[in-house]
Amino acid sequence: QVQLVESGGRLVQAGGSLRLSCALSGRSMSIYAMGWFRQAPGKEREFVASINRSSSHTYYADSVKGRFTMSRDNARNTMYLAMNSLKPEDTAVYYCAADASGWGREISGIDYWGKGTLVTVSS
16 A cells, blocks of 8 residues: 655745655555645645656646755655745645656546645744
């Protein structure tokens, strides 16, 4: 059974930085496109970033482009989201996701979800 566990979320001041991690167990991460999604209080879950299986291509939501960087280490079965210049509107629960057949960008295509890690950005 594939499991995803996120870590790294915490309270940070606006303008600060965080790095989230996501560890996958139960199967090799290399067979999945991976994605990060987030859900703010009272809002729907939304796409943040994705990375293909070979790390040759990443894709970002416009709201985080230039501030967030996604990467993966298939040998460690771990992926990362480096977040810089954080804003209060980045406050959300961040979820990592594994997509067996797609690009890791569509909620409907996700095969496995983590339970999330809370990022709170204070103004």
